[in-house]
Structures are given as structure tokens and as C-alpha cells.
Amino acid sequence: MKRREPDKPQPFYKGRGAASNITGRFAEHSSTRESDGWQTEAEPLEQLLTTSIEEKAKSIIATNQSPDIPFTQSINPYRGCEHGCVYCYARPAHAYMDLSPGLDFETKIFFKPNAAELLEKALRKPNYVCSPIALGANTDPYQPLEKEKGITRTLLEVMQKFRQPVTIITKSQLILRDLPILAEMAQDNLAQVAVSVTTLDNDLKRKLEPRTAGPKARLRTIGALSENGIPTAVLAAPMIPALNDCELEAILKSGRESGAERAAYILLRLPYEVAPLFREWLAIHYPHRADHVMSLIQQSRGGQDYQSDFSQRRQGTGVFAQLLRQRFIVAIRKLGLNHRRLLLDCSQFDPPPQAGEQQCLF
Structure with a gap:
């Protein structure tokens, strides 16, 4: 019997999560590269540089009514994210910009230089009702571009001035740059942070x-935030069947030992273009495990790659999803996580006087 040669690994861009620029769902035309048979070796892939694009936003606070999301207001200082997480559920948003949710999402980053100005205007509106604002629902507010642009920093300064409660989710230790602001806000119960730890395997x-x-570095970030009095959670997300779900307890334990008070997890979500991008990623990095991973995902999503139903999209359904949930419950009980609910205080919201306004004398 002739021995089957192993498949040649597909090329991918080093330092990037997606392997291709998959066509967005709104695109009318698409193109693809096909071999003509003459080339015997794969062409080396050119280096992909990150491009930052200025976006003059017209509004800055986004609202949602989703019952499974723990906030109703959010701000995204950027569109796209250079972190390049291949599983990111925000990738499909780049299709609205006539760009690919694939490599474009992590190499073409839009930044909003007028974000702080728009936020201040929004907070001064007479009909504004204060509720916590989530920074970075569709992007990481502390991705590499923030070091240069500082947009997240200016937003925090406005929130501090208005005593507007804020929650932040990040994977970046750059958040420690803003430790003084966050610590001061946390003293008045105006700030919380969640640090996402997907795996402990480098x-x-x-x-x-x-x-x-x-x-x-993320665990050290949890420690630094906690030591400065900022309520911090460890977010084990996403949990990917047969890939990192075996680390759930270890992630929670490491987060707790670093100082996290609360914890949460989310089962992998593959909306729209994220599903084919993730399948492509599996074929490159874990070809012999790909079918098993996708089988467990589909068992947890009603036989499909993804279901958008609010009641189950974060945790899934089926045997695997139920076992994962039970493991999480047992782990947080054992570790003493989530023993108290932390609610930010919206009663302190107080727009400061503008230049030229007469202040109260009494």
C-alpha cells in the first residue's frame, strides 16, 4: 500500500490571525487566486502592515436591547482590531465598510479622533439617562493603536469629569497606563474591568x-488592577471545544490567585464570516483536530456553526455546553468567585459647568 504523504501546510501571514481576506457578505463581486500548475513552491507571503484610517464619527454612544448583554450603552473608539483574534465576533462589522472581515479587520483600523468631544456633547444632553458605558464592545480599547492615538484615555477623562460609570474589557496590559484614573473612579464605585484570558498556553x-x-502579562494586569482597588474579573472567553475548554478551571484559578473577584465564560461564537475564517484557521494550525472541533461546536449550536438566539448564543445548548456550564459553576464555587454582585453607582453622575455658565452660589 502506498504511504499517503501529509498535506502541505497552507501559507499564512505571520503575526496575523486570519489567513485570507474573505469576501464580506454585502460584496457584489469577489476574486480568488488559483494555481496554474507551473509553480512548484508556495510564494512567500508579503508582509502585511497595519493602516490607521481617520473616521469623523457623528455619534459615539451605541445602545442595545439584547437581553444577554450586561450593558445597554457602549463606545468603540476604534473599528477593527490589530490584536487579530481569529474568532472575534466583531469581524463581520468590517463588511459594512466594504472591507473584508478577514485580514482587513486586523490591518485596516479606523480611529475616531473626535470621540471625547462627541461623548461630552452626549452626556450634556437634557434627555441623557445615566447608565454604565462599556468601553470596547466591538474592539479592544487598548489595542496597539491606542498607544499612539490615546482616544480611550480622553474618553476616560471625560467620564471621570462627569462621574459617568464605565466598564472595560481588554486583553492588553496598556490599560495600566490609565491606572490612576481608573483607581480614582473605582474608589467612588464608578469603574470595573474584565481581563480576557483565553488560554495559558503561549x-x-x-x-x-x-x-x-x-x-x-494578562494575569499580572489583573493583579495590578486589583491591588489598586479596581474591581476586576477574569473572562475565560471564548471556550473552544477540544482546543482550550480543558483550561477553563486553570484559567479561573489563575485569575483568582491574581486578584480577580468575579469570572465569566463565553462559548465560541461564529457569526457570519467568522465561521469560514475559523474553519480556515483550523485547517492551517490544527488540521487533524478540525473535524472534531467543528462537530462539538455544531452539537452546541443546534447542528449549525452558529445560532443567534439571545437565550443561548453565549453558552450554547446540548451536552457539551451543559457540561461546560456545570464545570464553571463548580469552579467558581470552589474558588469563591462571584460571591457578591458589583453594581456601579449611577447616582453620582454630574455634568460639570461649561465655560460661561453661572455656577450655583449656595
Whole structure:
């Protein structure tokens, strides 16, 4: 019997999560590269540089009514994210910009230089009703571009001035730059942070989230935030069947030991273009495990790659999803996580006087 030669690994861009620029769902035309048979070796892939694009936003606070999302207001200082997490549920948003949810999402980053100005205007509107604002629902507010642009920092300064409660989710240790602001807000119960820890395995991290901080750096970030009195959660997300779900308890334990008070997890979500991008990623990095991973995902999503139903999209259904949930419940009980609910205080919201306004004398 002739021995079957192993498949040649498909090329991919080093330091990038997606392997291609998949066509967005709104595009009328698409193109693809096909071999003509003459080339015997794969062409080396050119280096992909990140491009930042200025976007003059007209509004800055987004609202939602989704019952499974723990906030009703959010701000995204950027569109796209250079972290390059291949599983990111925000990738399909780039299709609205006539760009690909694939490589374009992590290499063409839009920034909003007027974000702080728009936020201040929004907070001063007479009909504004204060509720916590989530920074970075569809992007990481502390991705690499923030070091240069500082947009997240200016937003925090406005929130501090108005005593507007804020929650933040990030994978970046750059958040420690703003530790003084966050610590001061946290003293008045106006700030909370969640640090996402997807894996404790550096090799898997490099493949799955190529431009994010390493696991140890994220745990140190949890520790620094907690030590400065900022309520901090560890977010084990996403949990990917047969890939990193075996780490759930270890992630929660490491987060707790670093100072996290609360924890949450989310089962992998593959909406729209994320599903084919993730399948492509599996074929490159874990070809012999790909079918098993996708089988478990579909068992947890009603036989499909994804279901958008609010009641189950974060945790899934089926045997695997139920076992994952039970494991989480047992782990947080054992570790003493989530023993108290932390609610930010909206009663302190107080727009400061503008220049020229007469202040109250009494």
C-alpha cells in the first residue's frame, strides 16, 4: 500500500490571525487566486502592515436591547482590531465598510479622533439617562493603536469629569497606563474591568490571538488592577471545544490567585464570516483536530456553526455546553468567585459647568 504523504501546510501571514481576506457578505463581486500548475513552491507571503484610517464619527454612544448583554450603552473608539483574534465576533462589522472581515479587520483600523468631544456633547444632553458605558464592545480599547492615538484615555477623562460609570474589557496590559484614573473612579464605585484570558498556553495564544499580551502579562494586569482597588474579573472567553475548554478551571484559578473577584465564560461564537475564517484557521494550525472541533461546536449550536438566539448564543445548548456550564459553576464555587454582585453607582453622575455658565452660589 502506498504511504499517503501529509498535506502541505497552507501559507499564512505571520503575526496575523486570519489567513485570507474573505469576501464580506454585502460584496457584489469577489476574486480568488488559483494555481496554474507551473509553480512548484508556495510564494512567500508579503508582509502585511497595519493602516490607521481617520473616521469623523457623528455619534459615539451605541445602545442595545439584547437581553444577554450586561450593558445597554457602549463606545468603540476604534473599528477593527490589530490584536487579530481569529474568532472575534466583531469581524463581520468590517463588511459594512466594504472591507473584508478577514485580514482587513486586523490591518485596516479606523480611529475616531473626535470621540471625547462627541461623548461630552452626549452626556450634556437634557434627555441623557445615566447608565454604565462599556468601553470596547466591538474592539479592544487598548489595542496597539491606542498607544499612539490615546482616544480611550480622553474618553476616560471625560467620564471621570462627569462621574459617568464605565466598564472595560481588554486583553492588553496598556490599560495600566490609565491606572490612576481608573483607581480614582473605582474608589467612588464608578469603574470595573474584565481581563480576557483565553488560554495559558503561549503557543496556542500566538496562533489564536497573535498580537495580544501573553497569558502571564494578562494575569499580572489583573493583579495590578486589583491591588489598586479596581474591581476586576477574569473572562475565560471564548471556550473552544477540544482546543482550550480543558483550561477553563486553570484559567479561573489563575485569575483568582491574581486578584480577580468575579469570572465569566463565553462559548465560541461564529457569526457570519467568522465561521469560514475559523474553519480556515483550523485547517492551517490544527488540521487533524478540525473535524472534531467543528462537530462539538455544531452539537452546541443546534447542528449549525452558529445560532443567534439571545437565550443561548453565549453558552450554547446540548451536552457539551451543559457540561461546560456545570464545570464553571463548580469552579467558581470552589474558588469563591462571584460571591457578591458589583453594581456601579449611577447616582453620582454630574455634568460639570461649561465655560460661561453661572455656577450655583449656595
